[in-house]
Amino acid sequence: MKDQPPNIRDRDAPEIRQLDDAAVNRIAAGEVVERPASAVKELVENALDAGATRIEIDIAAGGKSLIRVRDNGCGMTPEQLPLALSRHATSKIDGSDLLNIHSFGFRGEALPSLGAVGRLTITSRAGGQEAAMIHVEGGDHGPVKPAACNRGTTVELRDLFFATPARLKFLRSDRAEMQAISDVVKRLAMAEPFTGFTLRDVTGDQARVSFRAEPMSGELFDALNGRLTQILGREFSENAVPLDAEREGHHLTGFAALPTYSRGSAVAQHMFVNGRPVRDKLFYGALRGAYADFLSRDRHPAVALFVDCDPRLVDVNVHPAKSEVRFRDPGLARGLIVSGLRHALAGAGHRASTTVAGATLGAMRVEPTEPRVYQMDRPPLDRPGPAARQAAYQAQAPGFAEMAQSYSARVEPAPEPVVDTTDAPAPQNHPLGAARAQVHENYIIAQTEQGIVLVDQHAAHERLVYERLKRQAAESGIAAQALLIPEVVELSDTDCALLLEHAPALADLGLTVEPFGGGAVVVRETPAILGEVNAEALLRDILDELHDLGQSAQLRERIDAILSRVACHGSIRSGRRMQAEEMNALLREMEATPHSGQCNHGRPTYVELKLSDIERLFGRT
Structure with missing residues (x-):
């Protein structure tokens, strides 16, 4: 008879241990940094929270070997650099009200998580302060050193996941990772039309600019339209209608494409809550309901929608990557989107x-059935003289002369x-x-x-x-x-x-x-x-x-x-x-x-x- 496994009560009680900081940071990194695009998202959001008006991103090998984000924001003092690398240390909130969040970041996990799985260097200078830098490798902090830089912050992350090599096996090709990074930067650029973005691929000897968006000026709608034209193309802006609706503290703005400008998938649907890019089923359901009368099931609308409301009316702390939100009154938010879209489409x-x-x-346009014959490729003419050349040319290139033999210029009366x-x-x-x-x-x-x-x-x-x-x-x-x-x-x-x-x-x-x-x-x-x-x-x-x-x-x-x-x-x-x-x-x-x-x-x-x-x-x- 097979031995029965011992009863769990007969075993020794497992010992409860406190994980060290390195393990805790790597666990957090698994939630925050899923791939290079996640790291870029966290760093660019930090730059936006610092008030940057220009952000430059350099990427090598799809972000696996290098991610560098440079901004002209407020910067950090030398004393703040070690604290910025501590878990749950942030300047965004004071912790008294987690529902009143006005910034992208608020958990204080991104920088320590990146430093735990890669080689991280932060160089920063605040206004009226000396520049300084700090280096972190696999969670081990180095000392703060003097540096030279303009006002702002430069974060350089090399050899992502070198401390957790198993994660590298789950990454895709350099090209696919670069495309994911480009999508992240473009989404953030849509929500910040007054900020300039430059994304460069520095793999190899020469740097190649893969995306550039200059800062817009003017009124918000004009700036937003200009930024969407830069990112989504002129066709979208020419075939989209503006939205501006408000209901009980929720404000909906943006642009929605006409139903005849639809897509075979939902890739052209961009939605934001208080400037934060989100992918939420509430929005997708509202889109489907608003366009239900105009599109078949296999077609999807193209939109860029921005919902702004008091931060207390929406919870952004429901997803590790902050890609989902929860409204206090989801029916109100959905109704605003559906009614706003239908009203804008009706106005078209x-x-x-x-x-x-x-x-x-x-x-x-009729495609040519035979290859085009150019003059230089025609054989030389044996007979001299204008009449001979004309006859030979007509023989080689049939035209109106041949048409006259079988067609007449006379208009026949229509049979009906x-x-x-x-x-x-x-x-x-x-x-x-x-x-x-x-x-x-x-x-x-x-x-x-x-x-x-x-x-x-x-x-x-x-x-x-x-x-x-x-x-x-x-x-x-x-x-x-x-x-x-x-x-x-x-x-x-x-x-x-x-x-x-x-x-x-x-x-x-x-x-x-x-x-x-x-x-x-x-x-x-x-x-x-x-x-x-x-x-x-x-x-x-x-x-x-x-x-x-x-x-x-x-x-x-x-x-x-x-x-x-x-x-x-x-x-x-x-x-x-x-x-x-x-x-x-x-x-x-x-x-x-x-x-x-x-x-x-x-x-x-x-x-x-x-x-x-x-x-x-x-x-x-």
């Missing part, structure tokens, strides 16, 4: 992104009359111009003052009908349908209490839920527009979203999906021939209806081509 009216026109022009709207009463100085023709019974061609507009009549009318149905539902409410036999749904006590807490909001959408004793609820009415519905499955979907986001949009999304389907069937079908008055009426209604620039699935409803683009397409520039 019928706008569609400028990239749609670029994609259209790219699709129109086309819609002529030359005398249409709608002037072409409207944003979407005046309708001139309809082609393939699906696309409207309108002439504007600066070019032409191509409109997908079915997609455009589908959005117009959908917005009309939503407006009618909001004005008259969602009709409820009483169940012949009310459905009883068994839930846990927690789920039951959470659902009944939101029962009034669900009732406004046509779903009536009442307590039925214990952990059960009874469903008496469901939205009539949904028809026959599985009440239990619907309630559990709503509960999942309430647990995840603190607020549910499941029922609203289902109702909107039905309205969208009704709008699709009730809109102008492809293949229907329209009169000039109908086409112009459609254009005018698009101009007056928010979100008419994209259909219910996020596709553009029209393409605008400037006259200059068309001329360039035909080589007339």
Whole structure:
């Protein structure tokens, strides 16, 4: 018979030991410094907390062999340098109120953690003081020495994780680590438009600047727009709408891209709370809810959102890397983001992104089927004289002479009359111009003052009908349908209490839920527009979203999906021939209806081509 393991009570009680400072610092480093990008983030945030207006970052071997951060902030005195390397020593807070934090850093863990796993040198000079430096290697502090430098601080970290070599095996390639560092610096640069940033790769003999952002000037919105243009590109700034909303002490600013300027992943979503870059599920849920009407599930919006509030209204001390936050009232913050985004997108009216026109022009350009023949590559001509050279040239390069044999300049009458709207009463100085023709019974061609507009009549009318149905539902409410036999749904006590807490909001959408004793609820009415519905499955979907986001949009999304389907069937079908008055009426209604620039699935409803683009397409520039 196999020996049984001894009972834990029979063993000697394990001894409790106090870990030494070196082990404690390495454990802390595992939480704070996950990779070189984490070290760069901590050092740059320290520079921003010091009031720096210019920050330079030098990186070698993806940050594994060298990370150097130089700033022109307030600096430190020689007496402060040893204290800065002590655990939980910081100048950011006094420890009396951990909810009133106005700085990036506040734990006092970054510098001692970096010194525990690498070779760290700090050189600093405060105003009116002498410069000094201190060196730390694997947690062992050296003495403070005199140094020479301008006002500010330079932190140099070499051989990251040399003291914990096992961590090096988990790092990625130098290129991947450098990309992660660049992403971190760009995110911090977005939140600080008045600070200049320079990121250099100093691997090898020559230094290469991989990112530079000069300090912006002017008003905050202008400075922010300029900084986002530097980082996200001119296309984003051209296709984004500004946000400025406030509710109960929470202020939302930033820029949100039009739905037609969307992405295949969430890489273009940048969110900040009190200037701190965060990745929080509350924000992602709010984005999904705000763009639910305009994007399909596989598309993601591009945004740069900044939420500012009293530090006491948000807890930033809930994640080791401070990448998540917790609002005191998450429903208020989410509602502000959703309403602010929807209001800003509605203010954009019928706008569609400028990239749609670029994609259209790219699709129109015909790729050459044969390699281009240059004059210098043509064979020499045997016959002299202008006439002979001309004949030989035409033989080598077919042109209008050959075309004249099979084509005529005479215009044949069209077999069927086309819609002529030359005398249409709608002037072409409207944003979407005046309708001139309809082609393939699906696309409207309108002439504007600066070019032409191509409109997908079915997609455009589908959005117009959908917005009309939503407006009618909001004005008259969602009709409820009483169940012949009310459905009883068994839930846990927690789920039951959470659902009944939101029962009034669900009732406004046509779903009536009442307590039925214990952990059960009874469903008496469901939205009539949904028809026959599985009440239990619907309630559990709503509960999942309430647990995840603190607020549910499941029922609203289902109702909107039905309205969208009704709008699709009730809109102008492809293949229907329209009169000039109908086409112009459609254009005018698009101009007056928010979100008419994209259909219910996020596709553009029209393409605008400037006259200059068309001329360039035909080589007339």
